[in-house]
Amino acid sequence: MSAAQLNSPLDNNPVGGKRSFSSYLNFWNVVTVxxxxxxxxxxxxxFSSLIYRSFLEKGTGSFTLANYKDFFDLPYYYSSLKNSLSVCITATILATLLGLPMAYIWTRFDIWGKKTINIMVILSLMSPPFIGAYSWILLLGRNGFLTKLFAGIGIEVPPIYGWTGIVLVFTLKFFSYIFLYVSGALKSIDSSLEEAAENLGVSGIKRILTVTFPLILPTISAGALMVFMTSLADFGTPMLIGEGYKVLPVLVYDEFMSEIGGNAAMASALSVIIIFISVAILLIQNLVVSRKNYMMSALRPPKVRKLTLGKKIAGTVFCFLIAGVAMAQQVVVLITxxxxxxxxxxxxxxxxxxxxxxxxxxxxxxxxxxxxxxxxxxxxxxxxxxxxxxxxxxxxxxxxxxxxxxxxxxxxxxxxxxxxxxxxxxxxxxxxxxxxxxxxxxxxxxxxxxxxxxxxxxxxxxxxxxxxxxxxxxxxxxxxxxxxxxxxxxxxxxxxxxxxxxxxxxxxxxxxxxxxxxxxxxxxxxxxxxxxxxxxxxxxxxxxxxxxxxxxxxxxxxxxxxxxxx
Known part of the structure; x- marks a missing residue:
């Protein structure tokens, strides 16, 4: 190693000897502090104030575990946890089932309008979820456009409110995370691994399920984690369309903003529980991914395959249909x-x-x-x-x-x-x-x-x-x-x-x-x-x-x- 390497201009450490106090007062150390x-x-x-407040008793301010005890003892509180997990897990599964095949078709086949589809997916993701909830109220609410249209021909449309509506909005909104994550991973996968599987007689759907998707499991799980976390964090959608179906963020808001004085201590305890769940899910995802090695050379990225006219039309229609329904919320709101x-x-x-x-x-x-x-x-x-x-x-x-x-x-x-x-x-x-x-x-x-x-x-x-x-x-x-x-x-x-x-x-x-x-x-x-x-x-x-x-x-x-x- 040369003297120039030992004394790199970007390295403030002298070679040998003790450092003086003034040597610590460089620009980047000051910025760090x-x-x-x-x-x-x-x-x-x-956050330390939040945790501290969660252990205080309402009114007296004395230390107590009553807030956490009430959460697990009273159905009004712990049912919101079950409701949150129910909508988040269901939305994550459905979003994955939509996003995975769409990403595969979009990256691997020569369908029409790829850039348009990508922009539509991005637009559907970038608008806030509560606008999606609002647009579905306009379409399928009690006086919604589609509700009246179907009622005119004698068809009664199921209500959009409650669990069904929340899951619908979350699925159509957040499948974009799966699409964006997975499409990026599929472009960089090493095609020689898939070719080896085909040479061993594994082809078609079986190859995709047993070779391709397992290779990008970290990416799929990262996308699913984003769907789950974002669904868990969303307040506007369940507040607008839930109609009494309480999830944790709504319950936190109700406790904190209650007209009868509110209970900041209970709201703090609920917030700590949400944080704990978020961190736990993140750690579980990291644990699942770390159990296997997913490294590959990616020296031969996969080629885009040409489809027959019929399959090309089917693939294009499938992708545009999903992206179009997801983006419909902006169109509905704009027209309205x-x-x-x-x-x-x-x-x-x-x-x-x-x-x-x-x-x-x-x-x-x-x-x-x-x-x-x-x-x-x-x-x-x-x-x-x-x-x-x-x-x-x-x-x-x-x-x-x-x-x-x-x-x-x-x-x-x-x-x-x-x-x-x-x-x-x-x-x-x-x-x-x-x-x-x-x-x-x-x-x-x-x-x-x-x-x-x-x-x-x-x-x-x-x-x-x-x-x-x-x-x-x-x-x-x-x-x-x-x-x-x-x-x-x-x-x-x-x-x-x-x-x-x-x-x-x-x-x-x-x-x-x-x-x-x-x-x-x-x-x-x-x-x-x-x-x-x-x-x-x-x-x-x-x-x-x-x-x-x-x-x-x-x-x-x-x-x-x-x-x-x-």
């Missing part, structure tokens, strides 16, 4: 937003009345949404750049812990995060409740993982020697980072920021807990308008979100790349 302090205030302190209304009732004809009413009455919600999201995105970009550099270039046990802490909120439901922040910051020394700051903090904590992951991915592709050359020319490490490295990371950071932006403007779960009249957002306004049966204004607001999402995705495809990475 500041980031840990930030996470301590915004993440560790709130232009239908005339008389109070809460739709009447014949089209107009811009709902949009005029929204601009007149709910313009603050629109301004708040884009202002808060823009501020949050700027913070996420700065933090994403710094954290990803520490995780990749300054990899130690300390920065590894930083990476874990940043990713932790990724598996935490938004309603739980909202309650966590409200419990922590509604009293001195830091009072943020009722302010825009607490909403922005929630958005940053919850959506930062998207930006961090895309930033680390692009940084792995940048040769460290470029930074070393800059430092050798006399440019300080700090200036090198901002003038050289950060600019080279821009494409990856931008793509992650776009995904963070899309999910932030559509965020409901945490916003519904943290908002006040002055800080209400579009998603909160949609929810409240649906509750009031003001479907026209709700559709107009949802259409504004949909258009903003589409524009954001177009920007992603123009500047970020051809595919969404999750």
């Amino acid at each position: 500041l980031l840990f302090l930030t996470l301590a205030v915004s993440l560790l302190y709130p 937003s232009f239908i005339k209304t008389s109070g809460p009732i739709f009447v014949k004809g089209f107009s811009l009345g709902s949009y005029e009413l929204v601009i007149h009455r709910l313009s603050r919600n629109i301004t708040n949404t884009f202002l808060y999201s823009a501020i949050a995105i700027v913070i996420m970009i700065i933090l994403g750049l710094l954290i990803s550099y520490l995780v990749v270039r300054k990899r130690t046990k300390v920065t590894g812990l930083l990476d874990v802490l940043v990713m932790f909120p990724y598996v935490i439901p938004g309603a739980v995060l909202g309650i966590t922040l409200l419990v922590a910051f509604n009293k001195p020394p830091i009072v943020l409740s009722g302010t825009a700051g607490i909403l922005i903090m929630a958005y940053v904590i919850r959506k930062l993982p998207y930006t961090v992951r895309s930033s680390t991915a692009i940084l792995h592709q940048i040769d460290p020697s470029i930074e070393e050359a800059s430092i050798n020319l006399g440019v300080s490490p700090m200036k090198t980072f901002f003038k050289v490295t950060a600019l080279m990371m821009a494409p990856g950071v931008f793509s992650g920021a776009i995904l963070s932006w899309i999910t932030t403007i559509n965020e409901l779960s945490s916003s519904i807990i943290l908002y006040t009249g002055k800080t209400s957002t579009i998603s909160v306004a949609i929810y409240t308008e649906v509750i009031r049966a003001s479907f026209g204004t709700a559709a107009a607001l949802a259409s504004i979100l949909t258009v903003a999402t589409v524009i954001s995705l177009l920007l992603f495809y123009k500047f970020g790349g051809d595919e969404i990475s999750i």
Whole structure:
């Protein structure tokens, strides 16, 4: 090893001897300390406050296990756990059954309209789930369009509300995770393994089930985990369409926001239980995947096979049908937003009345949404750049812990995060409740993982020697980072920021807990308008979100790349 290698410009450790205190005061060490302090205030302190509050007795504030005991003793509480697991497990199975064959057909065969199908799937995923619930109410609710249409010919349509509706919305919404994860894995699988199976007489469906899918089990399980976690975390869908079918996020909201005073201690206990379930499911998934070795060379990626005309039509129709039904929610909402209304009732004809009413009455919600999201995105970009550099270039046990802490909120439901922040910051020394700051903090904590992951991915592709050359020319490490490295990371950071932006403007779960009249957002306004049966204004607001999402995705495809990475 040469002397130059021993004294790399990116390495602050001297060769031999003790380090002076001043040597620790370099730019990246200071950044590391500041980031840990930030996470301590915004993440560790709130969650420790939540856990502490879960052991307090309502009214007296004394230590008790009664909240957890009540959860397992009283059917009102533990039935919500069974309900949550029921809808989440069912939706995960159905989403997997839809996503797997669709991903296989889309990647392996020369069907028509592949890019269009991919965009449709992305659009269906990027809009908030509660808009899907709302659109199905418009279609199959008691006065829904399809309900009336079928009733006119003597067919009674089953109710969309309750367990059935929740599972339907979750399945059609979150199968996209399976599709995106699996299609990416199928493109990079080593085709020689499948060819070897065929040479041994294993072909067709049997080869797919016994060779192909088992090879990408980690990816399938990761997609299924995303479906389960997102279903477990969703608040808007069961609240709008559940009609008394209580799941954990709804129960947490009810306990915390109860009109008869609420029970923050019980809500905290329920939140801790949700966190425990989320982490347990994540650990189980990791355990299942770690039991086998799934590594392969991927030197020969599979070729796209040509189909006969009949099979090509069938495959294309199958993929477009699923993507079309999943995307129908946006189309329904967009059309509905232009239908005339008389109070809460739709009447014949089209107009811009709902949009005029929204601009007149709910313009603050629109301004708040884009202002808060823009501020949050700027913070996420700065933090994403710094954290990803520490995780990749300054990899130690300390920065590894930083990476874990940043990713932790990724598996935490938004309603739980909202309650966590409200419990922590509604009293001195830091009072943020009722302010825009607490909403922005929630958005940053919850959506930062998207930006961090895309930033680390692009940084792995940048040769460290470029930074070393800059430092050798006399440019300080700090200036090198901002003038050289950060600019080279821009494409990856931008793509992650776009995904963070899309999910932030559509965020409901945490916003519904943290908002006040002055800080209400579009998603909160949609929810409240649906509750009031003001479907026209709700559709107009949802259409504004949909258009903003589409524009954001177009920007992603123009500047970020051809595919969404999750």
